[in-house]
Amino acid sequence: MKRNFRLTRSTDFKRVRRFGKSYAHPLIVLIALPAEGDKTQIGVAAGRSIGNAVQRNRAKRMLREAIRPLFPTIKSGWNIVLLSRRSMTSATLAETQAALNQLFLRAGLVTEIDAS
Secondary structure, rough: OOOOEEEOOHHHHHHHHHOOOEEOOOOOEEEEOOOOOOOOOOEEEEEHHHOOOHHHHHHHHHHHHHHHHOOHOOOOEEEEEEEEHHHHHHHOOOHHHHHHHHHHHHHEEEEEOOOO
């Protein structure tokens, strides 16, 4: 995922977490808040409950890679935060992508979903 499509400031993360609607999955929590513009930005976070820094960074890299093919189908005008859960440390990329597909469908944030 390109850097200009990421949420980076902590104030943005706090705003989305406070006012956004959340959708939970055993691997990931998705929090979505309508943005002021028509640009969609996604932030990825992994708390200390995930494990040490190596495990947290691996979980975040896995989320970024799993969201990359799904990003073109996401509706524009949203700020989205993806929070990794503890079970993410043992998940595969395919499981992560399936979890993201399920969450985005439940949230109604995709325009079209690929059948794969």
